[in-house]
Amino acid sequence: MIIKVLGSGCMNCKTLEQRTVDALKNLNIDAAIEKVTDYQQIATYGVMRTPGLVVDNKVIVQGRMPTVEQIQELLTSHAA
C-alpha cells in the first residue's frame, strides 16, 4: 500500500498526516507515508482542494479533514 498526503505544508496537511499515521497504527498496517508538497505534482492527481489523501494512486480524500476512524474505514474499504 502506497500512501501519499497531498498539501503544501499548511496546518491541515500536517494534521491529516498525523491522523493517517494513527489510523495505520490502529489497523496494524505497515505502510510508508509520502508527502507531496509540490503544486505541480499535486495538480497531476487532479486534486483541487488540499489536503488530499492518495492510496495506491487513488484519491480517497480531498478538501476535508476526516477523523482517524474515518481514515481507518476508508483504508479498509480500499483494501477490500
Add this chain to the structure above:
Amino acid sequence: MRKKVIVITILFAVWIALYNNLERLTDLLVYSLIQLDKEAPLTSAIHFFIYEVPKVLLLLTLIVFIVGIIRSYFSPERTRKMLGGKKHFAGNVMASTLGIVTPFCSCSAIPLFLGFVESGVPLGVTFSFLIAAPMINEVALVLLFGLFGWKTALLYMSTGLLIAIISGYIIGRLKLERFVEDWVYTIKAGTTEIAEEQLTVSDRINAGIEAVKEIVAKVWIYILIGIAVGAGVHGYVPENFMASLMGKSAWWSVPVSVLIGIPMYSNAAGIIPVVQVLLEKGASLGTVLAFMMSVIGLSLPEIIILKKVLKLPLIFAFVGIVGSGIIIVGYIFNILY
C-alpha cells in the same frame, strides 16, 4: 434520519424564539436583574455587548448551517465543469457567482487555479472566481447583515460581484496568459481516479453541522473581541472621532484605506467589528467598505502564494485592477450616501 430532522426543527424553533426576544432579554438582564444605571456610558457598552454577541452568533450558526448544506451541492470539480468552454462576459458572471457558493479555502487557491486553467477554463474567468470566492463569503454577509442590516449586506455582495466580474473580464481581455508560469500549461492531470462522492440528504445535513462546528469554532473569538472593542468605543469614544480621517470630506481616504488594507490580512470575522467602530465614529460607508474589501480580498500572503504560478506583471495587473475596482466602489458609495 427522522430523528435528525426532528432535532433540527426543535433547534430552529428555539433559535427563532431566542432571536426575536433577544432585546427584551438583554433589557431584562441589564436593567432589571443587574440594575445598572441607564444613563451611564458603561451600561450602554455592557448592553451593546450582551445584545450583539448572541445575536451575531445566532445568525452565524443559522447561515453557516444553511450555506454548508448548499455548498455540499457544489464541488470545485462541478464548478470547473460548468465553467469549461465559457467565454468572456457570461463566463465571468457565472464564475463570480459560483465563487460565492463553491467551498473555498485560500490555502487551496493554487491547486484550484491549476485545476481550472489546466482543464481549459479561461484565465479571466478563473480570476473572476478567485476574486469572488474569498471576498464574498457567508461570514462577511452575516456580520454585515447582523450589524448594519440587509441593505449593507446586499450592497457589499453586489459590488463585490461586480468587481470580480469586471476585473476578471479585463484580465481576460488583456490576454495575459503569457505571464502565467510556463509549467502551468504543461500539466496534464493524470489518470488518477477520484472517487465521486454520492451524498444523501443525511450527509448534506451533516455537512451543514460540520460547517457550523468548523467555522464557529474558528471565528467566535474574533467576534467576541471585535464586539468587545466595539462596545468600549460605543460607550466612550466621541462621535465623529473618525470623521476628519475617514469621512466623506477627506477625498484621499478611499485610496489610502485600500493601500493600507492590501498588506493587512484578516478574515471577515476579524475586520467587520472594526468596521462597525469606524462607521459609528464618523467614517463614511464607501471608505470603510473599500478598506474592508481590500483587507479581505487582496492580501500579501495570498499574493506571495500566487507568485508560484504567476509572473510579476500578471500579479501587478491583478492587484492593480482589483484595487482600482475597490477604490471606484468606495467613491461611488461616498457619493451615494
